[in-house]
Amino acid sequence: xxxxxxxxxxxxxxxxxxxxxxxxxxxxxxxxxxxxxxxxxxxxxxxxxxxxxxxxxxxxxxxxxxxxxxxxxxxxxxxxxxxxxxxxxxxxxxxxxxxxxxxxxxxxxx
Amino acid sequence: xxxxxxxxxxxxxxxxxxxxxxxxxxxxxxxxxxxxxxxxxxxxxxxxxxxxxxxxxxxxxxxxxxxxxxxxxxxxxxxxxxxxxxxxxxxxxxxxxxxxxxxxxxxxxxxxxxxxxxxx
Numbered sequence: 257x258x259x260x261x262x263x264x265x266x267x268x269x270x271x272x273x274x275x276x277x278x279x280x281x282x283x284x285x286x287x288x289x290x291x292x293x294x295x296x297x298x299x300x301x302x303x304x305x306x307x308x309x310x311x312x313x314x315x316x317x318x319x320x321x322x323x324x325x326x327x328x329x330x331x332x333x334x335x336x337x338x339x340x341x342x343x344x345x346x347x348x349x350x351x352x353x354x355x356x357x358x359x360x361x362x363x364x365x366x
Numbered sequence: 367x368x369x370x371x372x373x374x375x376x377x378x379x380x381x382x383x384x385x386x387x388x389x390x391x392x393x394x395x396x397x398x399x400x401x402x403x404x405x406x407x408x409x410x411x412x413x414x415x416x417x418x419x420x421x422x423x424x425x426x427x428x429x430x431x432x433x434x435x436x437x438x439x440x441x442x443x444x445x446x447x448x449x450x451x452x453x454x455x456x457x458x459x460x461x462x463x464x465x466x467x468x469x470x471x472x473x474x475x476x477x478x479x480x481x482x483x484x485x486x
Contacts, residue, residue, distance in 0.1 A: 258410065289470035293411075300461055300479050301403075301411065306472040344411055348471055354427055355401065355413040355471070 259284060260345055260358035267364040268335055276330045276361045278345035284356060288347050290328040292321055295342045295360075304343075305330060335365050368392035370462055370477035377483045378452050386480045388445040388462030395443035396420040399465035401473060402436060402447045404458040412458075416465060417445060452484045 261279040268274040278290065292305040303312050305321035308328065320331045328345055345358040373387040388400065401416040415426035419438040426434050435448045445462055460480045463473035 289468075289472075291470075291472035293473070300476040301463075301473075302476065303472060303474045306466070306474070307469040310468070312474060346411070346473070354425065355416075357403075357411040357413065360410040 258359040259349060259352070259356040260347065262343075262345060262358035262361045264359070265362045265364065267366055269366050270335050270337060272335050273331065273333045274335060274363065276332075276343050276345075276363070278328045278330070278358050280326050280328075280347065282326060283351035284326075284347045284349040285323065285328055286326040287350065290321065290323055291346050292319075292330045293344045293346060295344065297341070301344065332363070337365050339363060340365050368475060370464065370475055372460075372462060372477040372480045375481040375483075377485065380453055380484055380486055382452050382484075383448060383450040384452060384456075384482055385446055385448040386460050386462075386482070388447070388477050390443045390445070390464070393464075395438075396440055399471075400436075400438065400445040401463050401465050402445075403461045403463060403473075405461070405479075406455070406458045409458075414447070414460075419445065454484050456482065457484045458482060 266274050289307045293301040294304045295301045304319050308323040309321040318333045322329050342360045344360050349356045371389045396419045399418045402414040403411050415436045417424045417436045433450050437446045462477040464475035465471050466474040
């Protein structure tokens with residue numbers, strides 16, 4: 257059971273938009289900054305979003321992040337088949353004194 | 367270029383120990399903490415521990431206390447993760463990642479992963 261809750265899967269057609277949610281608590285999302293990671297099949301995770309909504313260089317602006325209260329969300333627009341991957345939210349939890357990840361969401365581009 | 371290179375796959379028997387290395391290049395090793403994360407087959411990401419290469423300070427997840435040791439060798443810019451008394455549920459891909467900080471901490475550079483299989 258993950259401290260952060262994500263939907264197990266989402267799907268959408270190419271060109272459409274999808275939103276992946278990440279629900280936490282006051283000891284994590286409520287008082288800290290969320291990061292998001294993309295894991296393509298068979299590869300290591302890659303940073304997509306940090307500090308709730310900032311993109312590292314090289315990440316297209318099709319990817320966006322937001323946070324409200326104890327929940328965060330990753331948005332992906334203009335979906336491409338190459339976006340099919342597992343997506344994880346992550347954050348430092350002050351109660352656990354360590355980092356936690358959501359259970360991951362598998363994105364299928366139909 | 368900026369990268370983390372990890373040691374190769376291992377097969378271990380239950381009760382044995384493993385030690386995975388993570389060699390950093392392209393940046394100042396002591397300027398960034400290193401985190402270790404594992405992923406069991408078909409499962410999500412699990413934080414294991416982190417280390418500050420500058421001062422050696424560490425923080426490990428409670429469930430692995432007593433079995434996990436993370437260290438660094440600043441002379442070779444290499445981080446190490448040792449896990450002892452291995453069990454079948456330690457079978458996983460083990461990743462090291464660099465910890466960056468802005469508003470909070472995040473992991474901006476990942477190693478390719480080291481697959482460890484624990485089986486009799």
